[in-house]
Amino acid sequence: MSQFPKNSFKKALAAGRQQVGLWAALANPYTAEICAAANFDWLLLDAEHGPNDLPLILSQLQAVASYGTHAVVRLPTGEADLIKQYLDIGATTLMIPMVETIVDAENLVKATRYPPLGIRGVGSALARASRWNRVSGYLSRSADEICLLVQVESRRGLENAQAIARVDGIDGVFIGPSDLAASLGHLGNTGHAEVEHAIDLVVSAIAKTGKASGILAFDEARARRYLGCGVQFVAVGSDVSLLVRAIDGLRAKFIPNLPLSADRSAEAGY
Template sequence: MPLRLSPTLRDRLAAAERPLFGGWVCSGSPVMAEIMAGSGLDWVLIDMEHAPNGLESTLAQLYAVSAYPVTPVVRAPAADPVTIKQILDLGAQTVLVPMVSTPDEARTVAEAAQYPPAGRRGVGSALARSARWNRVDGYLQNAADHVSVFVQIETAEGAAAAEAIAATPGIDGVFVGPSDLAAS
């Protein structure tokens, strides 16, 4: 029987007939992530930027929310291609990358999330939860269908380039970081 993955945030937004509601898990706790996942939210963000989360605690939270009809989003600590690859290999299907201020930075983020020829993500799906250890039929060929990339605009420079950032191929959406934007 083929194994299918959950819908990404991009997919949920495209199919939504109402506003989607989400919450941020900043505790590092899989128990808190599970409580939030079961609360009726549409998406739950696991924060690696401003929370005590590393790869291990992020994986534990992805496991905890996987039993619920919620879309997990993992916010990377930075626009680092290695970290983005690791987050996706953990099985996160939607990643949010903070502090993107230029179309070039957005392009780098998009490339980090896609396999060649569209991107530069290292091919390790047989060893990773992302393809459920090669149990997802056609994962490599269809990986772009299973991965959704959002960026966060948090600077005046990013706000000025917002249209170009949003139009970057491989970027599915934009969040605005109001605190850092106000500070910039």
């Protein structure tokens, strides 16, 4: 029988240890493996805004499996059927966008649990997650190793953030700064004072529940500020933005008469 897969990222969050991550949106197993080899604590495979689908995510999970970084998969939506498929291919940490209410959070938890605790369909004999039924006790123990992260990124989500975090089965709340800024009337300006204040308030509210908060910040000073404020899992860059900066920087050295692309990390829409 195969060894039961352990979720080191979930255990780190539960223990209060900070985790520094990288965003991977190029939708390619080779580039995902390059990112994984850098050994960040976690690597986000983006199926919401990255041009990913289920087979592509599977190939990336396989590509990064032998490295120390933990794969987190962001789904395009929180549909139960989609959650079932991503869990079956072996994703153990899921990030779900646009969660706004307690009911939303409770339904997501149910989608990650087998009956009678939830509604996840039973197909372990066909699933990579159970190593095709070679993992002893997978059906009864799988929920212990599933880490569920929900995104709060709207005004309504902000109002309910603490209650969402308190839902049993929610392991962490990720603040989506770009959509949050848009919801607050500051589209493309994640650094606006109102947005920063809202983020500080929700981080504090989540901390009171004992759950982990997370965010992305591709500006180094801002990322360090969030880490200093106790945000537990912070993405500090993305494969796309790093590639753009490196390419534009190299071109500027040899073709200086062309304007360099502006740094649009604050407007990245992640």
